[in-house]
Amino acid sequence: MKLLVDIGNSRVKWTTMDNNGLNESQSFDRNKSGIKASLNKVWKTLSEIESVYVANVAGEKIAAQLTEWTEKQWNLTPKFIQAEKKHFGVTNAYDEPAKLGIDRWLSLISARQHARLAQCIIDCGTAITVDIVTKAGQHQGGMIIPGISIMKSSLVNNTDALTTDTDDQEFKTLATNTYSAIQTGTLYAVTATIERIISDLKESFNNRIRFIITGGDAQALLPLLSDDVHYYPDIVLKGLAFYARQDKAKPAEKNKSKAQKSQISSDVDGQEKTETAADVTDKTAPNTVETSTENDNPSPETITEEKKKPARKPRKTRATKPKSPAKTKKQASDPSLPEEAI
Ligand SMILES: Nc1ncnc2c1ncn2[C@@H]1O[C@H](COP(=O)(O)OP(=O)(O)OP(=O)(O)O)[C@@H](O)[C@H]1O
Ligand SMILES: CC(C)(CO)[C@@H](O)C(=O)NCCC(=O)O
Numbered sequence: 001m002k003l004l005v006d007i008g009n010s011r012v013k014w015t016t017m018d019n020n021g022l023n024e025s026q027s028f029d030r031n032k033s034g035i036k037a038s039l040n041k042v043w044k045t046l047s048e049i050e051s052v053y054v055a056n057v058a059g060e061k062i063a064a065q066l067t068e069w070t071e072k073q074w075n076l077t078p079k080f081i082q083a084e085k086k087h088f089g090v091t092n093a094y095d096e097p098a099k100l101g102i103d104r105w106l107s108l109i110s111a112r113q114h115a116r117l118a119q120c121i122i123d124c125g126t127a128i129t130v131d132i133v134t135k136a137g138q139h140q141g142g143m144i145i146p147g148i149s150i151m152k153s154s155l156v157n158n159t160d161a162l163t164t165d166t167d168d169q170e171f172k173t174l175a176t177n178t179y180s181a182i183q184t185g186t187l188y189a190v191t192a193t194i195e196r197i198i199s200d201l202k203e204s205f206n207n208r209i210r211f212i213i214t215g216g217d218a219q220a221l222l223p224l225l226s227d228d229v230h231y232y233p234d235i236v237l238k239g240l241a242f243y244a245r246q247d248k249a250k251p252a253e254k255n256k257s258k259a260q261k262s263q264i265s266s267d268v269d270g271q272e273k274t275e276t277a278a279d280v281t282d283k284t285a286p287n288t289v290e291t292s293t294e295n296d297n298p299s300p301e302t303i304t305e306e307k308k309k310p311a312r313k314p315r316k317t318r319a320t321k322p323k324s325p326a327k328t329k330k331q332a333s334d335p336s337l338p339e340e341a342i
């Protein structure tokens, strides 16, 4: 079994993968003092882990803690994947490809392997990232926007009177208390930005573009966004699975040297290995996004969009979702999506 780990700035998401595909993902909050206690809790009972693949955007310290833990427990050195210039059908648009966040890179790979269409991935995590990939797999670049929690905390941290400490669960679009005013303000800021991005991209792609939303805040935002935004959970872990599958034939790597362990290098010869999206199936139905079979000349695209993931446990501080600025939400498939896209 392979262990896939997505370390973000707020949370760690992980899953295991065997020959049948990905198991249901799990997550835990990153404790500022370290992750060892969490790892002892969540991974101690895992057995038969043969390799560990990691997408880490949270820095060296957490990477070192994870490495120490897996080396001690399983005698395994994790493979920290890095963004590349070109792989799995995606060409990275960054001036310095390795500087693109690994979570963004893996999302592009997931999206591209899922369907050959122009796509826009909106990842609503600690930061909100937007990335565009064309039908031909060319990344077009993207944006980084403060995430909802960061927006709230920057208000609280830079003012005297603002606080999000309240038990008040009431939400009114035009708020009459501080807590709701921050809720509504930040939700409007994010949804308005996303809607503007969608509308601009629809115009420049002549409507032939598909919008994907993912990340910890995706489900809170989804009801506030237009109908044609599709929820795609675990997109980073699914991207990692392509790297894990690629190494299928290789024996489990143990005790790699320091130089080897920090990253998986680009294909030396620039050749891409052929990887089928079907290889990265996800057993966690109904959360599954059905992958379309990948080949060089797909015709025409079939996309079976997933159904809504069961709602996450509501958090104590989360307000009831507002009706506005939402239009009513439609989840799942988009039969109107053009089969041909840019
Ligand atoms: N159960 C939960 N626990 C913690 N955060 C949650 C939970 N449910 C939703 N969230 C939201 O998810 C956000 C974090 O999203 P996510 O886990 O995608 O970010 P991340 O991957 O850690 O960050 P990034 O990749 O941007 O550095 C938090 O800001 C919070 O608002
Ligand atoms: C933007 C975040 C924090 C989102 O998780 C991550 O992708 C990251 O650290 N990126 C590196 C910088 C960049 O992508 O330009």
Ligand SMILES: [K+]
Pocket: 008, 103, 123, 125, 215, 236
């Ligand atoms: K992320």
